[in-house]
Amino acid sequence: MNNRAHITEELSPIAPLVAEIGITELYAVPKSYFASFADTVTERIRIEALLNEASVPVYEAPDGYFEQLPGTVLTTIQRSSEVKSELEEIAPLLSTIGKASVYEIPADYFVQADLARHARREQPAGAKRVSLRIARRWMQYAAAAVFAGVLITGAFLFTDNPANIEEGKYQSVDLSSELDKVSEADLLKYLDNPEHVAAAPATVQLASEADMAEVKNHLQNVSDEELKQYVTENAEVYETVTSEKEE
Amino acid sequence: MHADDKELLFQFHQTATKERAFTAIIKKYQEKLYWHVRRLVVDHDDANDVLQNVFIKVWKGLENFREDSQLYTWLYRIATNEGLTFLEQQKKRGTISLDTEEAGLSNKVRSDSNFDANKLEWRLQVAIQQLPEKQRVVFNLRYYDEMPYQEMSRILDTSEGALKASYHHAARKIEEFIRNY
Numbered sequence: 001m002n003n004r005a006h007i008t009e010e011l012s013p014i015a016p017l018v019a020e021i022g023i024t025e026l027y028a029v030p031k032s033y034f035a036s037f038a039d040t041v042t043e044r045i046r047i048e049a050l051l052n053e054a055s056v057p058v059y060e061a062p063d064g065y066f067e068q069l070p071g072t073v074l075t076t077i078q079r080s081s082e083v084k085s086e087l088e089e090i091a092p093l094l095s096t097i098g099k100a101s102v103y104e105i106p107a108d109y110f111v112q113a114d115l116a117r118h119a120r121r122e123q124p125a126g127a128k129r130v131s132l133r134i135a136r137r138w139m140q141y142a143a144a145a146v147f148a149g150v151l152i153t154g155a156f157l158f159t160d161n162p163a164n165i166e167e168g169k170y171q172s173v174d175l176s177s178e179l180d181k182v183s184e185a186d187l188l189k190y191l192d193n194p195e196h197v198a199a200a201p202a203t204v205q206l207a208s209e210a211d212m213a214e215v216k217n218h219l220q221n222v223s224d225e226e227l228k229q230y231v232t233e234n235a236e237v238y239e240t241v242t243s244e245k246e247e
Numbered sequence: 248m249h250a251d252d253k254e255l256l257f258q259f260h261q262t263a264t265k266e267r268a269f270t271a272i273i274k275k276y277q278e279k280l281y282w283h284v285r286r287l288v289v290d291h292d293d294a295n296d297v298l299q300n301v302f303i304k305v306w307k308g309l310e311n312f313r314e315d316s317q318l319y320t321w322l323y324r325i326a327t328n329e330g331l332t333f334l335e336q337q338k339k340r341g342t343i344s345l346d347t348e349e350a351g352l353s354n355k356v357r358s359d360s361n362f363d364a365n366k367l368e369w370r371l372q373v374a375i376q377q378l379p380e381k382q383r384v385v386f387n388l389r390y391y392d393e394m395p396y397q398e399m400s401r402i403l404d405t406s407e408g409a410l411k412a413s414y415h416h417a418a419r420k421i422e423e424f425i426r427n428y
Contacts, residue, residue: 007393014415015422021367023391027285028361033295034281038273041302042266048303 249275252318259309269309273302276319279392280326286387287330289355289376297333301326316401323394324402327384334380352376367425374424378417385410386417 004023011019219227250258250271258268280301285294304325312321353376356362356369363369375383384403388394389410396407403410 004393007390011390011418015418017367017422017425018371018390018418021371024368025282026361026366026368026372027289027291027359029281029291034277037277037281037298038270041273041299041306042270044299045303045306 253314256309256312256314256318269306272305272309272318276322277302280322283323283387283392284326284330286375286391287327287384288333289352289359293333297329298326301329304329317398320398320401323388323392323398327402331380331384350377364428370425370428371421373428374421377424378420381405382413382417382420385413386421389414390418 008019255268255272255275258264259272277298281294281298284297284301285291288294288297301322305322308325312318353373356372356376375386378386381403385399388399388402396410399405399410400407
């Protein structure tokens with residue numbers, strides 16, 4: 001190697017100013033950089049060696065995979081172009097329309113769906129699990145029971161309560177005028193039949209003589225004024241009863 | 248005092264002394280190679296990255312190193328190639344302007360915390376960075392590392408005559424630059 005004097009001598013005729021400058025290192029180097037540099041490099045080499053060992057492939061490709069791969073890829077490409085050319089022939093306009101989806105999905109839909117899946121996955125092992133099948137079956141049974149109940153009640157209401165229907169039917173009928181149309185002979189004939197009399201309500205009974213005596217005693221203790229007041233208050237009832245009696 | 252290259256290479260080929268010999272090689276050449284790389288890439292962190300890569304390549308390649316050339320020359324060759332490759336990558340990444348790589352490196356020199364435009368030494372550094380890549384390497388190897396043209400020729404795969412011419416061109420350009428700065 002040439003010494004500095006030789007370099008300076010060579011440089012002087014070409015660039016005298018540069019030759020005069022001399023050699024001084026201006027760039028700074030971190031303290032003790034060179035002291036630790038060898039260790040830094042050997043450490044890095046060790047790490048790289050470890051990584052290389054670790055990067056030995058553990059997976060295996062099936063036999064002949066790489067030989068078949070080009071053919072497989074080409075077949076897929078061909079199939080795709082076949083579909084395209086077929087569509088171009090059948091429906092040229094359709095083939096020009098892109099396949100981009102026109103539908104919109106809510107923002108973050110897939111993110112939320114993914115979160116839900118994660119949440120299910122992260123459900124604690126001891127958590128109570130409810131079988132949806134059993135719940136669904138009970139729901140079906142309950143619905144069937146309600147439906148059956150509605151059917152039965154409906155059937156009962158429409159078939160087994162004729163009194164109500166009859167009552168409705170006769171509400172609009174004027175009984176007194178209807179009875180006027182009935183002849184006296186028919187009425188007598190009707191009253192002569194003991195079955196009709198027996199069919200009268202059991203609650204309608206004539207008061208006994210003992211009961212009437214008791215009422216008379218009770219009325220003797222009531223003053224005339226009180227009786228008049230009673231009659232005045234119940235005049236409507238009284239009139240109705242008396243008019244019925246007159247008739 | 249550093250051991251002889253031949254002795255170091257012998258020890259490197261013995262399994263028991265391989266790592267120790269490699270560490271000794273690093274310690275022997277680290278500073279020379281560091282400054283060579285640093286003058287090329289300017290920034291310390293970049294120089295450090297490049298130098299580490301240099302020695303990792305040395306570790307991988309030293310097993311097959313043919314001793315028909317000097318270890319010193321071989322190391323410089325790797326360091327020069329790594330430094331230039333690094334600059335190429337920086338150009339591709341856009342870290343240094345594609346059109347004016349030299350201007351980019353000059354700016355790096357100017358951005359050094361110790362930079363002083365009044366000092367001739369700093370002006371020299373700026374002037375070196377203005378040179379085309381090949382001239383820069385030649386000037387550095389000759390001016391700073393005092394490398395004979397013969398060795399330089401092995402490192403750069405260029406004839407000694409072409410290297411001399413390149414060095415002269417570089418020196419004149421630098422002189423002119425400093426005078427006009």
